[in-house]
Amino acid sequence: MSMMKQLEYSHEPDPSISRILSASMFSKPYHSAFCQPLSSLQYGKFSRSLHNRTFNPPVTYVLSRGSLPSNISLNSMLQFLSVSDNRLTGGIPSSLSHFHHLQVLALSVNGFSGRIPPEIGKLQQLRLLALGKKQSHSLWSLDMGNNELAGIIPSEIGMLENLQSLILNNNRLHGSIPWELGGLKRLSKLSLEANSLSGFTPDSLGNISGLQHLLLGANELSARIPKTIWSLTGLIELNLSRNILNGSLPLRMGNIKSLDILDMSMNQLSGNILSAFKELQMLRYLDLSDNSFDGLIPQSLSELISIEALNLSHNNLSGIIPNSLVNLQYLRSMDLSFNKLTGNVPDGGVFSNLIVASVLGNAALCGAPRIGFPPCTTNDVSPSSATRALLFNYVLPAAAITVISFAFCYMVLIFFFRRQTNNQAPSDTPSLDSHRSISCHQLVRATENFSEANLLGRVSFGSVYKGCLDDGLIIAVKVLNLEVQGALRSFNVECHALIVVRHRNLVKIISTCSQLKFRALVLQFMPNGSLERWLYSHTYCLNLLERINIAIDVASALEYLHHHYSQIVLHCDLKPSNVVMNEDMTAHVADFGIAKVLVGDSWTVTSTSKRGTIGHMAPVSLSNSSPEYANR
Template sequence: METPATSCFLSRGAKFMLLILLNLCCCCCCLRPTMQRHNNFTDLSALLAFKSSVADPNHDLINWTTNTSFCSWTGVYCNRQRRQQQQQISRVVALRLRGLSLQGTITPLLSNLSFLNHLDLSNNSLGGSIPDALGSLPRLRLLNLEINQLVGDIPPAIFNMSNSLSNVSLASNGLSGTLPANFTLHRLQYMSLQSNHYLTGEIPSSFGSCKDLRFLSLSTNQFTGKIPTELTTSLPELRVLWLDNNNLTGTIPASTANLSKLTQLDLSVNSLTGGIPTGLGNALPNVQWMNLAYNGLTGQIPSSLPNATLTRFLDLSINQLSGPVPLNLGNMRSLVDLSLGWNWLQGSLDFIALLSNCRALVNLHFLHNELDGVIPAASVGNLSSATLSKLTASGNRIKGGIPAELGNLSSLLFLNLHTNALTGTIPLAITKLSMLQAFYIGFNSIHGDIPRELGEMTALSQLGMEANSLSGPIPDSIGNLTGLQYLALDQNRLSRIPPSMWSLRGLTVLSLPRNSLRGSLPPGVGNLKAMTYMDLSINQLEGSIPDAFGELQMLESLDLSSNSFQGLIPDSFGGLISIKTLNLSRNAFTGAIPSSLARLRYLVDLNLSLNSLEGRIPNGGIFSTLTRGSLEGNVALCGAPRLNFRPCSSEDNRTSPSKKLRPLKFVLPFVAAVALSVAVCYLLLRTIQRKRRANLTSTDDLTPNMNVYRSITYQELLRATDTFNESNLLGTGALGSVFKGQLDDGLVVAVKVLDLGKEGASRGFESETRALRALRHRNLIRIISVCSNVDFKALVLQYMSNGSLDSWLHSPNDRLSLLQRMNIMLDVAMALEYLHHHHPQVVVHCDLKPSNVLLDEDMTAHVSDFGIAKLLNGDSNSIATLSAPGTIGYMAPEYGMSGKISRWGDIYSYGVLLLETFTGKKPTDATFHGELTLRQWVSEAHSKSELDILDDRAFGNEDPDVVHRCLLAAIEIGLLCSKESPAERISMKDVVPRLAKIKEDYLSGVV
């Protein structure tokens, strides 16, 4: 029995024990959050370190503060991991901060997020390198850093995360270096490294160990070597393979047919050769996208390829494929886009028949091949009228008429039949294409009137009908085409310009030369304020020039030559503030030359010859460099002693028209008589030429539309060159020889005879003819005629009496002044600007060098030799491939690595050419060896503002300060053009005004 004392003692003991337990409980309760904070401190520190390493312009990370749990922070995702003693601790498992415009770098401390399985920092502006430490994240499954500004190598550790990583995207950065030859990513399903531009080396065969890989994109880099067979033999799950825009060589592996689950294959813009594997169509039943364009593929298109019936996009363009187009292409019933252009495909157009099965077809391109025959009317009319928007068949040998059935294609936006052998008239059904935006039928043999119904095609913005036999007036209804921007109707027999045409306010290019246009120009010409190029030359236009021309402030080129314009040259021409080329020659202009022309800062080409101008020749501006030929035939002009015109007298300054015209009253009748005689002779000669052309049988049809050239027979060439006598030999090149010759009518020409025994000669002949026949610019060599048969091919070209720039630069007996060098480089720049920006298709010369720059009697430069030129699509990023693009020393670095050509390669060559022109040093000079190049040599001197590297033969008695300033600026242009990276080079649109301004500054300082 308990005693009260015992009971009291136990009671106190129990209370004591209870108190201890309560204290322990309190301690535990207090300790639990402290332990949780300690265990999460690593994740918290890593996140705060990331925040401190970036800038957050949109304040998306404003809630990243220690006042709240990081699990509630923007882009942070946590889970709860069970720990000992039933405690739950939150750990970061995903960090998704996509598209927040974050700037700065990625901290290596993110590797402390040891439970992280998703890291997405894509579409920001993060720079620096990818931290090596990210490769140590043991649970990381997804790594997405695409669309940032990351640089440097990809950490090798990332390629060895074999136990976790399945999805990697590092695309659209500036990463460089090579990929590890050996790596283990057994769980990899998605890998995108595209658009880094600087990744190099061979594609590792280790990708073949990634058995679960479904998506692989390495496009738009600089990978080299062959396509590893492991990619096509060891990846059974692969759905997407993008290797385009690299420098890959070799053939397409036949084992590509093993990729039976493949839906997208893009190998375009490489240097692949050989044929298309024959089994590709049968073995890839699921492929929807196949792009093999911009390579060097040869052979025929396999007839089995159309068995890939799910294909929606097929691009085989810009290769060297030959043979017929498979008739069964229409088996690809899902086709949306079919591109076969820029190959050597032959045969008929019968393949169009089955394409009527392709009810989703939007784009159909088979331009620039050797396809012939007629367009099958019924077949083309059955193409999908609901979807087809683009049809391009230019640059073939298509005969017959334009089918009226084309009018059924009501969704058509773009129709190009340019440069074929089409005949007949323009069918009225075409004018029902109310959605058509671009219509090109130039360089054919279309005749008849332009239908007035053309005015119903109100969506037209581009209309090209040049070099046909169209006649009659330009219809008044053309004024309804209010969206028209480009109009080319030159080289036809058109008789009248309608007043409505001068209301086309959006027109930027108007080309109407070589017609029979009559009438005068109205003041309404001033409405064309968007105009940049206007050519009305070689017509029968008359009357005075309206002052409204001066309102065309965007006009860069105006040619009114060879008409019957009269009266004064308007002083308002001084308002043509953008004008570069102005040709008013061969008219009947009278009065003085407006002094306002001297103030046109960009004017570099002025021709006022063969008019009746009088009085003092203005000083300054273009008149400081003008040659006598530009003013020849104006007998009453005076001043400009350097041009050997008579000195001006006091009478020349008087205003009495009768006194000014008195000397002419004896001259004009004589001039008129001579002009009449010349006109009669000209008409007789044209009649003889037409008869000769009708009887011409010695030329084949290698180049369509030979009738645009003057007819010259082989026998006449023999007479002209004294049977190609060596005494007339001007030079030899890689593909043939050039002879001086005098034709039967006395015209002196250069005859370029191809050596058909040399590889590539025939193709070079066709390339040069194709390139030159549609080019019209004063600084490009002009093709006069072509003589071609089975065993003889020759181009008849303008004769350049002053030889090549190369001979002037490197001959001890010749000397070019500083001004002449500036003029020559400006001439070449304007030629390239035209080729790159003002021609309907981008023309890339591919072999610009001093020997291909020829000089006429006035020392005007003409770019020549288009034997390996390429025509590209019109956008600035267009490229193609070529096996031997250019000459060592002038060839762009990217040409040597890949053979991929673009306008940027021409710009590099121009930069080297400019540096050579001012230094007198060839890029292959013995001075340059090892790592030292012409550009590096010049760049070092330029950085110190030194000019002792320049050719001392160029200097005269000019102000040294002016020379120093101008030459430094000119050399800078050469250095900018010849930068290693194409992306850093300036365009010819930038070069021309810069060089024109330098020339203007030079002249203002020395005159």
């Protein structure tokens, strides 16, 4: 058989995905030595029921006209089926998926129209799908997503002039995106996400004037974003995330006024965030996280009147948070964490329900005591007065005492340095004292794509994995299962409860990762596991002194949360599995996913709806009494 380019099967097994071994979408009439005609069907229409016939594969049907019936029934052991080089019309029936042993399906050179049935993907032994040129010109949808297809994308796809939807996402395709795809003038959706495509994004994609959905995320595309992309004024969804794209955003992006979703996260984009965004009045979701954008957050973002989710985290943005963002009435989710922002945290709008994880990693912020940021010091005098006041009140006195204090400070520093040198053993372990900016890409790499081998256990709303960062720091990554009711709320509560508190017997949060469909907490790793393992395992045991020390550690943590922190924090699910030990067997209280945070005298409660584990719940969870009862 003569074939043009093929998509070859990846030999790596995966039982959860259909194993289509190769797919030739453009072949000449399918003839081969193993295909022999069935004489009884030499001419005429296709019989609807042939299951009583017994024949041995391979089989070729030679038909002159008609269509393949939708309820076709053949020998279930059939391995080779060809109806090539006929005048069959109509759609390709989904019932072909019933032939579970089918290895070759040849439909070339006919008049089939419509889309390829997605049920074809259930043919796990299929090695060859030949559609040919003639009938493929009338195809309007080609969906081969979520398979095991590997190899390059055939450039001949560009010959499918009537194609409106091309979906090849979640395969193992590599190589570059064919320039010929730009010839699909009627295409409205192009989905090539989650492959291993590399190289440049072809300029020719800008020729598809009717394109509405361009999904190229989770590949290895590099270089700059083609300028022609910004001429696609009909785009509704643009996803270029998780690539290696660089350069800056052009002013022309304001041309795409119909844009609803824009995701350019996890790239190497840089420069300022442009004022051109104010033209995107229909935009609901904007994600520019995990890039290298710098400069100020533009005031023009407050003109995105339809925006619901805004993520600018993990960049180098500086300056203040614009107060005008409080006017975005539909904004429900915002993440500004791990930038270099300063000044007052606005109050009102989306900031009324702001959690500390959304602004974590901006040490110079102030004005939000509710989430752990100190009050701002205000100065209402004019700029000229402020300058004079600064000169006379601070600069001159500081200059006067600098010489006197220098020697004293020098001596103090030398003393402190020597004390630290004497009291601390040398260590190559990275510090956990401050929050760090850790991208989702780094977490995937650290946990080997969240492999089962690194699974430490399962908790209330997700799973915990062991990971190793590039600098050697061992971490625990708690990944929330957002399909579980209350998981998102649990993430917010745990961030609120743990990020701003500091105690030696509480598990430290190192960082957070927050994406639209992914939430994770990066926690301090506890190598000695949970107290539950030490109490109930036959291979571990605790002596009396260790048990007393663990009890003291847990009591110390609870005393701090109940009496010595600015807000009362109730754990609500304290049990052995939520107490973990470090290398020195020091106990740490963990899993604050259903904690209650009591704010002020009014007992304003922040918590999830889940009550906890039977036998370990606080008494307040079992009654309608005041929260004070929980502390008695």
